[in-house]
Amino acid sequence: MVELGVGTRGVTPIALTFQIGARTLASVDRSLIRVPYTLDAVLAAAPPVLPPLDGDGYLITSLPEPLLPTIQRDGMIGYVRQRYVRYHADFSVGHEAWLAALSGSARATIKRKTKKVAAASGGTLDIRAYRTPDEFAAFHxxxxxxxxxxxxxxxxxxxxxxxxxxxxxxxxxxxxxxxxAWLLSIAGEPVAYLCCTARGGTLLYTYVGHDPGYNDLSPGTVLQAEAMTQLFDDRFARFDFTEGEGQHKRLFATGGTRCVDLLLLRPTLANRATVAALAGFDAAVAVAKRAAASPLLARIARRVRR
Structure with missing residues (x-):
C-alpha cells in the first residue's frame, strides 16, 4: 500500500474557511480526520484508505482528480473544496535538461532578475545554504x-x-x-528564505517567504532558481511543491497532477448547512473573479480606486 501521508491523524478541529485570495473572512470549525496525500501517492494514483469514521467526517487533500468517482461515500455529503495542479520537479532529468525545458522567456526572466538582485547587492548574489543543526541555528x-x-x-x-x-x-x-534551507540577502539584509523538509527521497516546499518591500526585485524567484540548481547535485529524487497552484510553481516544475481537496461529512443538518454555505460562497467568488477579468469592469475598478 502506498503511504498517503505522515499517517492519517485522529479527529482534530479543522477550520473550513470562507476565503478570498489570502484573506479569510470567516470560518467554521468541524471535527475532521485529515487524510493527506504524499507526492508518491499522488503519482501512484493510490485509492485512499480511510480510517473508521469519527467526528464530522474526513478532509482528503491532494486526491488525484481521476479517483473522485471511486470514492465510497456511503450516504455522506461530498464536496470538492478546491481543484489545483500539484506540481513537482523530477531531479532525475538532470540540471541541463531541466533548464533546457524552461521556455526561452523563462530563462531570460530568471537571468534578468538574478542580475537585478546582484546589482542591488553591490554586484554579488548573496545566497547561502544551510542544512546541519549548527547551520540551521544560524539560519533561523x-x-x-x-x-x-x-x-x-x-x-x-x-x-x-x-x-x-x-x-x-x-x-x-x-x-x-x-x-x-536557503537565505537571500541584499546589501546584508535578509529579504527571502526557503526552508524545505525531506520525506524519504522527496524534498518538500515547506516554508517560504520574502519581504514585500522587495517585490520589484522578485527575490523569491531568484532564490528558488539557485536552490533548484543546487538540488540537482543532492540526494533527492524529487521536489514537491505541495498543495495549491501558482506561477512560481509552474515555472520550476517538470510535471503536475490535477488534484482536489475533498470534504466527506456526515449528513447532519449542521453539516448540510455548512456545505451549502461553502458552495454558495465559492460560487460567488468564482463569479466575481470572472467579472473582474472583464476589461470594462477592470477600468471601472481602477477609477473607483483613484
Whole structure:
C-alpha cells in the first residue's frame, strides 16, 4: 500500500474557511480526520484508505482528480473544496535538461532578475545554504526576520515557526539530514528564505517567504532558481511543491497532477448547512473573479480606486 501521508491523524478541529485570495473572512470549525496525500501517492494514483469514521467526517487533500468517482461515500455529503495542479520537479532529468525545458522567456526572466538582485547587492548574489543543526541555528533568526513581514505569516499563519513543537521538529529534522534551507540577502539584509523538509527521497516546499518591500526585485524567484540548481547535485529524487497552484510553481516544475481537496461529512443538518454555505460562497467568488477579468469592469475598478 502506498503511504498517503505522515499517517492519517485522529479527529482534530479543522477550520473550513470562507476565503478570498489570502484573506479569510470567516470560518467554521468541524471535527475532521485529515487524510493527506504524499507526492508518491499522488503519482501512484493510490485509492485512499480511510480510517473508521469519527467526528464530522474526513478532509482528503491532494486526491488525484481521476479517483473522485471511486470514492465510497456511503450516504455522506461530498464536496470538492478546491481543484489545483500539484506540481513537482523530477531531479532525475538532470540540471541541463531541466533548464533546457524552461521556455526561452523563462530563462531570460530568471537571468534578468538574478542580475537585478546582484546589482542591488553591490554586484554579488548573496545566497547561502544551510542544512546541519549548527547551520540551521544560524539560519533561523535571520529567516524569522523575513517571515515576520510576509503575507504567509500575517494572513495565513504559515510563517517559519518562531518556537514550540514545530521549531523543535525542524531541529530534529536538521539533525537527521532532512532539512535544506536557503537565505537571500541584499546589501546584508535578509529579504527571502526557503526552508524545505525531506520525506524519504522527496524534498518538500515547506516554508517560504520574502519581504514585500522587495517585490520589484522578485527575490523569491531568484532564490528558488539557485536552490533548484543546487538540488540537482543532492540526494533527492524529487521536489514537491505541495498543495495549491501558482506561477512560481509552474515555472520550476517538470510535471503536475490535477488534484482536489475533498470534504466527506456526515449528513447532519449542521453539516448540510455548512456545505451549502461553502458552495454558495465559492460560487460567488468564482463569479466575481470572472467579472473582474472583464476589461470594462477592470477600468471601472481602477477609477473607483483613484
Amino acid at each position: 533568526p535571520l529567516a524569522r526576520r523575513v517571515s515576520a513581514r510576509t503575507y504567509q505569516e500575517k494572513l495565513l499563519g504559515a510563517g517559519l515557526p518562531a518556537a514550540g513543537d514545530s521549531l523543535h521538529r525542524l531541529i530534529e529534522l536538521a539533525a537527521a539530514d532532512c532539512v535544506r
